[in-house]
Structures are given as C-alpha cells and as structure tokens.
Amino acid sequence: MNKLYVLKTYFYCLICLVFCVQIVFLLFLIVEYKHGFTFRVPSTVFQPSIQDSNQDTTSSNWVDDFRIIGHVMAENHLSIYIIDKCMLAGVQDKTNASNCLKTYSPILLAAHYHEIKHYLSKVIQELQKEDFEVVAFFNGNPEQLIPELISVPVALFVKRKFVFKILFLHGRVDNFWWFGNIQSDSEWERKLSDLNVSPISSELMLHEGALEKFEAVKYNFGKVDGLIPRNVTIFLSELDSCKFIECNHKRAQSFLKKHGITQDGKTQRFQHKIYKILSLTSMIAKQLSTPFWLSSGTCLGYFRQCGIIPYTTDIDIGMFIESYNPKFEDVMIKHGFRLKHKFGLPNDSFELSFNMASDSSLKLDVFFFYKEGQYYWNGGTQVRTAKKFKYIFPKFHLCWTIFLNLKVRVPCETESYILANYGPNWMEPIKQWDWKSSPFNVQGAGVWAESLRKQAIQVF
Known part of the structure; x- marks a missing residue:
C-alpha cells in the first residue's frame, strides 16, 4: 500500500514538472517574440565543417572579432549591421556559407554615419585597444561640391584576426542612404596595401551607392547574433543595382x-x-x-x-x-x-x-x-x-x-x-x-x- 502511494506521488510530481517546463518554454517564446525577433538557423549554416580544421579557426576568428566590434559599438549606443552579400545569401538560402570565410574576403558591415560621427574617434581608440588595425577612408570627390559630403569618412577597415569593412550610410534627400567610394580617397591604394587587402575584394566600395532605408532584425549566426535587413531578398536585389553617380x-x-x-x-x-x-x-x-x-x-x-x-x-x-x-x-x-x-x-x-x-x-x-x-x-x-x-x-x-x-x-x-x-x-x-x-x-x-x-x- 505504501509503495503504491509513493508511486502515485512520483507520477503526479512528474506531471507537474512537465507542465511547469511547458509554461516556462511558452514564456520564453513570448519574450523572444517581443525582444529581438531572433531567427535561429540549423547548426550547419555558417558553421565550419568538423573535418576542416583551418575553416574552424577562420570561423572562430570572425566570430571573436565581430563580437568585439559589436561590443564596442553597443557600449557607445551604436548599431552595426551585417550587409555582406555572401553572408546574406547564406541567410536567404539556408545553406552553408563557409565559403564566405574560406576566401578570406573582408566581411561587409554598415553603420549610420549620423549616429557614429560624434563617437568615431572613441570607437577607433577602443578598437585599437583591442589590437585592431583601423584605417579610415574619406570622400575626396572634387566634382560633387556637396557641402555635407566634403572630406567625410566613407568607410572604416578594421583588422585583427579577420578584416571587416564598415560602410558608413549617409542620409540624403529623398530619404535614402548614400555610401561613398573609397577610391575618392587619394591614398586608398596604399591604405588597402597596408592591410593586405586587394581592391577586388572591396568591389562594392569602388563606386558610390544608394540604398533604400531598411528595417533591421536580429539573426543568430550559430555562435553570435548580428543585425541584418529584415527582407534579405529585396536588400540583395538592391545591392546588385545600387551604383550611384553624382552630378558634376x-x-x-x-x-x-x-x-x-x-x-x-x-x-x-x-x-x-x-x-x-x-x-x-x-x-x-x-x-x-x-x-x-x-x-x-x-x-x-x-x-x-x-x-x-x-x-x-x-x-x-x-x-x-x-x-x-x-x-x-x-x-x-x-x-x-x-x-x-x-x-x-x-x-x-x-x-x-x-x-x-x-x-x-x-x-x-x-x-x-x-x-x-x-x-x-x-x-x-x-x-x-x-x-x-x-x-x-x-x-x-x-x-x-x-x-x-x-x-x-x-x-x-x-x-x-x-x-x-x-x-x-x-x-x-x-x-x-x-x-x-x-x-x-x-x-x-x-x-x-x-x-x-x-x-x-x-x-x-
């Protein structure tokens, strides 16, 4: 009789435990829905192959470096976006994007210039304290004569274990984002050479561009979260046809x-x-x-x-x-x-x-x-x-x-x-x-x- 009573007690406790776990999980989903819209992907996406030890190192490098960059930006109440074409294609197709890392091409990021301009020196100093090389490129286009664009920074290249290009998005009339051409910087070739970065790997930044303003969402890249455009398909289409030319x-x-x-x-x-x-x-x-x-x-x-x-x-x-x-x-x-x-x-x-x-x-x-x-x-x-x-x-x-x-x-x-x-x-x-x-x-x-x-x- 005592044994039967004990078994019944255990059974009821187990049911209560399962019920509590379900309640906690439901509350977790509600919190996730309200705070961040974090989309999680299969572990194979943006994850290195177990057999590829070199890729594992490369993957760790970019994750570690990006985490530091994100922390520095967050400490200054700034946002940083992943807009790299290869990385976003992996998000879009739910495929393994390890080739993005195998090429050792710089990963393209973006930040709003109007947000970062007052903190730029501080951000650079803090990244340098974390052993990053930081190189700024400036708009030197003599034909534009747009006062707000004369000699403004158009990009930062930051390098520790991995190279990142931080594109500065400048607000322009008609409510769009403009980004500059690193070639308008008179020392652009030397600066890229010092970082051991080829111009080909920075193709997007070899011309000016215009992008529609986008809403960003948080996305989980396996080991680290990053902000990306909400509609990746539309953004990638715009990225392919974003070239901008200023009137002379x-x-x-x-x-x-x-x-x-x-x-x-x-x-x-x-x-x-x-x-x-x-x-x-x-x-x-x-x-x-x-x-x-x-x-x-x-x-x-x-x-x-x-x-x-x-x-x-x-x-x-x-x-x-x-x-x-x-x-x-x-x-x-x-x-x-x-x-x-x-x-x-x-x-x-x-x-x-x-x-x-x-x-x-x-x-x-x-x-x-x-x-x-x-x-x-x-x-x-x-x-x-x-x-x-x-x-x-x-x-x-x-x-x-x-x-x-x-x-x-x-x-x-x-x-x-x-x-x-x-x-x-x-x-x-x-x-x-x-x-x-x-x-x-x-x-x-x-x-x-x-x-x-x-x-x-x-x-x-």
Missing part, C-alpha cells in the same frame, strides 16, 4: 555662368512642376516594378547643368520594353495623368505620352528601349506621314543619381549616351530642335503598314 556640379556651375542662366521665380515654378510629375511617376514605377531613367533632353539637362533645360516643354524618360507592365497606363490615369498619345506596338517603337489632367502645359514622354545586338534603340512615329524613326544608343547600365532632389536613374555611361543623341557639341544650347532630323543617332525605319496604323498611331 563644377561643370554645371561653369555652364550656367557662361550662358547667364539664373534660377528666377519662373524657372523655380517650372522645376516644381517637373518635380511633381517625376515624383509621382517614380512612385508608380516602383509600385509596378518598372524602372525608368532620365532620357533625351531631360538627361541632357541633368548631365550638363544638374537641372532642367528652361526652354523645354516636356520630360523624357526611358524604360526597357521587357519591364513594361500593361497596367501602366491605367495606373497613371488613376493618379491624375491623361494619356495624350500612344505610338507603336509593344514589339516595335512603343511610346507613350501623358500630361496632367489638371495642367496640360507639360508633357511626359515615355520611350521604350529595345536590346538588339551590340546596341539599344528606341523608336519614334510621325502622325501625319506614319513614318517610323529609330534612335541608336551604345549599350549602357543604370545608376542612381539625384535630380531635382529626387533619387532617379540615369545611364551610368551618361556621356556616351548624350554623345550618341546630341553629338560632340552637347555643351552648347540649341533652341531649335527637330526630333526627326536633329539627333545624331536618328535613322529612318520605314513606314507603318496601313493595316497597323489604327493601332500604332493613337492620339487622344
């Missing part, structure tokens, strides 16, 4: 002074109209995933004078035809635009023109570009004769820039784009311009067939 303000000032162009009230009102149209178009294009760039006269105004051509009557943008979304016209109309004309067909010389329903004084021309062999081209259509025209451009890539305080795209190879369209005298203003004969890259492309004209030539 020195050239613009020289041009404006030479030709006596001033920013009077009329010009400022005109600029504001263009700003509103481009801002709205940019929002719609982002919504529909249809990237555009400044083209024709608008691109010339940007490149030559960092602004608009005051006697222009339209805004010109380009899109690749493969990015065309059939919903584009309807969405534009819903946001206050009126479709003025629709020329060509999606497979040939497609072009759309809009103006604001509330103000028809300014036209937005959307030219669709086609990729063909070693060049790109867009088309044109004359309503009266049904003649077709073709404008040939050398291949180009797209970069971000600032235009009228908006973050927009332009061809990275802007000068060759302008040369193709306007010829070698593009620095000279031309007020008489015939779109059918003046461009250097125009050629005849036949006539629209009678059977296609109703569809290919639509004026509203």
Whole structure:
C-alpha cells in the first residue's frame, strides 16, 4: 500500500514538472517574440565543417572579432549591421556559407554615419585597444561640391584576426542612404596595401551607392547574433543595382555662368512642376516594378547643368520594353495623368505620352528601349506621314543619381549616351530642335503598314 502511494506521488510530481517546463518554454517564446525577433538557423549554416580544421579557426576568428566590434559599438549606443552579400545569401538560402570565410574576403558591415560621427574617434581608440588595425577612408570627390559630403569618412577597415569593412550610410534627400567610394580617397591604394587587402575584394566600395532605408532584425549566426535587413531578398536585389553617380556640379556651375542662366521665380515654378510629375511617376514605377531613367533632353539637362533645360516643354524618360507592365497606363490615369498619345506596338517603337489632367502645359514622354545586338534603340512615329524613326544608343547600365532632389536613374555611361543623341557639341544650347532630323543617332525605319496604323498611331 505504501509503495503504491509513493508511486502515485512520483507520477503526479512528474506531471507537474512537465507542465511547469511547458509554461516556462511558452514564456520564453513570448519574450523572444517581443525582444529581438531572433531567427535561429540549423547548426550547419555558417558553421565550419568538423573535418576542416583551418575553416574552424577562420570561423572562430570572425566570430571573436565581430563580437568585439559589436561590443564596442553597443557600449557607445551604436548599431552595426551585417550587409555582406555572401553572408546574406547564406541567410536567404539556408545553406552553408563557409565559403564566405574560406576566401578570406573582408566581411561587409554598415553603420549610420549620423549616429557614429560624434563617437568615431572613441570607437577607433577602443578598437585599437583591442589590437585592431583601423584605417579610415574619406570622400575626396572634387566634382560633387556637396557641402555635407566634403572630406567625410566613407568607410572604416578594421583588422585583427579577420578584416571587416564598415560602410558608413549617409542620409540624403529623398530619404535614402548614400555610401561613398573609397577610391575618392587619394591614398586608398596604399591604405588597402597596408592591410593586405586587394581592391577586388572591396568591389562594392569602388563606386558610390544608394540604398533604400531598411528595417533591421536580429539573426543568430550559430555562435553570435548580428543585425541584418529584415527582407534579405529585396536588400540583395538592391545591392546588385545600387551604383550611384553624382552630378558634376563644377561643370554645371561653369555652364550656367557662361550662358547667364539664373534660377528666377519662373524657372523655380517650372522645376516644381517637373518635380511633381517625376515624383509621382517614380512612385508608380516602383509600385509596378518598372524602372525608368532620365532620357533625351531631360538627361541632357541633368548631365550638363544638374537641372532642367528652361526652354523645354516636356520630360523624357526611358524604360526597357521587357519591364513594361500593361497596367501602366491605367495606373497613371488613376493618379491624375491623361494619356495624350500612344505610338507603336509593344514589339516595335512603343511610346507613350501623358500630361496632367489638371495642367496640360507639360508633357511626359515615355520611350521604350529595345536590346538588339551590340546596341539599344528606341523608336519614334510621325502622325501625319506614319513614318517610323529609330534612335541608336551604345549599350549602357543604370545608376542612381539625384535630380531635382529626387533619387532617379540615369545611364551610368551618361556621356556616351548624350554623345550618341546630341553629338560632340552637347555643351552648347540649341533652341531649335527637330526630333526627326536633329539627333545624331536618328535613322529612318520605314513606314507603318496601313493595316497597323489604327493601332500604332493613337492620339487622344
């Protein structure tokens, strides 16, 4: 009887213990959910292979070093983010990212410059006390003439057992983060050489960049936590197309002074109209995933004078035809635009023109570009004769820039784009311009067939 009583007592105690453990575990999950959103990954992710003793050492090196960097930043109430492409690809794919460490390439981190600028000297000193080599790179671009960017730090390279690149994110107009080019530092090659770091391993920092502001979350890398962008897929996509080029303000000032162009009230009102149209178009294009760039006269105004051509009557943008979304016209109309004309067909010389329903004084021309062999081209259509025209451009890539305080795209190879369209005298203003004969890259492309004209030539 006593034995039965003891067994029952043990049984009830065991049930109570299991119940308590479940309650504690549930409370732990609630706390984790509220404080940090720590995502844990399988032990194989970012963990060295047991058979690879060298990799084990390398993994320990980066973890130890990153833990110290994170501690120094936290002690100064600063955040540090892991934005390394290879490391984030491992997060995205849930795969073993040990190759990121085997290459001994520097790991890319990021920090907000406006947060760290008042503590930078202290952070450097504290890292040096922990036996880190610390090398700062500064923006020395003489063409920008952006007061807040002159001689500012653009990056820190820190090295103890492992090398880290800390990219400084600078807030710019239109609410995005800009980062600088380490090559603008006159001593960049020597500084990298002193750290035994190759320029190739620092490819992202060999150009300026623009990134959308992102929300960060905590992520567990097996042995250490780090902050990463919440949406890794979107961030990696932006990282692949983040190259930024600044307008040459020195050239613009020289041009404006030479030709006596001033920013009077009329010009400022005109600029504001263009700003509103481009801002709205940019929002719609982002919504529909249809990237555009400044083209024709608008691109010339940007490149030559960092602004608009005051006697222009339209805004010109380009899109690749493969990015065309059939919903584009309807969405534009819903946001206050009126479709003025629709020329060509999606497979040939497609072009759309809009103006604001509330103000028809300014036209937005959307030219669709086609990729063909070693060049790109867009088309044109004359309503009266049904003649077709073709404008040939050398291949180009797209970069971000600032235009009228908006973050927009332009061809990275802007000068060759302008040369193709306007010829070698593009620095000279031309007020008489015939779109059918003046461009250097125009050629005849036949006539629209009678059977296609109703569809290919639509004026509203």
